[in-house]
Amino acid sequence: MPKKILLCYPEGKHKALTMSYDDGVEADVRLVDIFNRNGIKGTFHINSGMFGTLGARQRLTEEEAVALYKGHEVSAHTLTxxxxARSPREQLIHEIFEDRKNLERLFGYTVRGMSYPNGSYTSQIKDLLPHLGIEYSRVVETTGGFGLPDDWLEWKGTCHHNRNLMQHAEAFAGLDKTQYLYLMYVWGHSYEFDNDNNWELMEQFCEFIGGRNDIWYATNIEIVDYVKSYSRLRFSAAQDFVYNPNAHSLWLSVDGDIVEVKGGTQVQL
Structure with a gap:
């Protein structure tokens, strides 16, 4: 009888939380501090052509950004x-590629994700992104649910932080059916907490949802990489062993038992 094999998050967990914030503004300093105090990871989508500028709000300088976002992910948000969706293709390519190059020079790793500026995108833009090295992109629409995306280039979060955040958090914390993989994805802009005078909302959320043993706290790209790596596992036809060609471990539930499949190893199931 074939075994019942299911993908798990690291260490056999079935719930993950990721946070996604745009624009690289000074209010991120307070937000990152809240994340760090509660063991939560975020992805910060940055316009590298606007470092240090003062418009409606103050942008971080390059030096401030490099120091601030350690332990989190920096992702593209276009140059300016x-x-x-209203830009010529040549401008689109320039905006994304130059943003990637600037961020990679500063942060020292390959930038492979983004969020759409002003929530603007088309199917043609989505088709172009893989040719520009972009593997995922977040939109502004949300689902209200806790599933993984069907389309990484049209990644819809669970909620904006101003849309019933604590109700979503309480529902997420209570999920206990291990036959599913759950993901809570929250997005926004940190300056909105200043505008709305509601920083206590994020403090309350992170204190409530952080530090839990059953949740994997991950950046956007960590989730993308982990889930995509599962498709590269090589199972035997009888499903009695599996080879992991990836560099990192993946975790499986095998008839309810948690099995770690280390990178570069074959494991009997």
Whole structure:
């Protein structure tokens, strides 16, 4: 009888939380501090052509950003934040590729994700992104649910932080059916907490949802990489062993038992 094999998050967990914030503004300093105090990871989508500028809000300088975002992910948001659905293809390519190059020079790793500036995108833009090295991109629409995306280039979060955040958090914390993989994805802009005078909302959320043993706290790209790595596992036809060609471990539930499959190893199931 074939075994019942299911993908798990690291260490056999079935719930993950990721946070996604745009624009690289000074209010991120307070937000990152809240994340760090509660063991939560975020992805910060940055316009590298706007470092240090003062418009409606103050942007971080390059030096401030490099120091601040350690332990989190920096992702693209285009060079200067245009409404890209209205931009020529040549401008779109320039905006994304130059943003990637600047961020990679500063942070020292390959930038492979983004969020759409002004929530602007088209199916043609989505088709172009893989040719520009982009593997995922977040939109502004949300689902209200806790599932993984069907389309990484049209990644819809669970909620904006101003949309019933604590109700979503309480529902997420209570999920206990291990036959599913759950993901809570929260997005927004940190300056909104200043505008709305509601920093206590994020403090309350992170204190409530942080530090739990049953949740994997991950950046956007960590989730993308982990889930995509599962498709590279090589199972025997009889499903009695599996080879992991990836560099890192993956975890499986095998008839309810948690099995770690280390990178580069074959494991009997």
């Amino acid at each position: 934040h245009p409404t890209i």
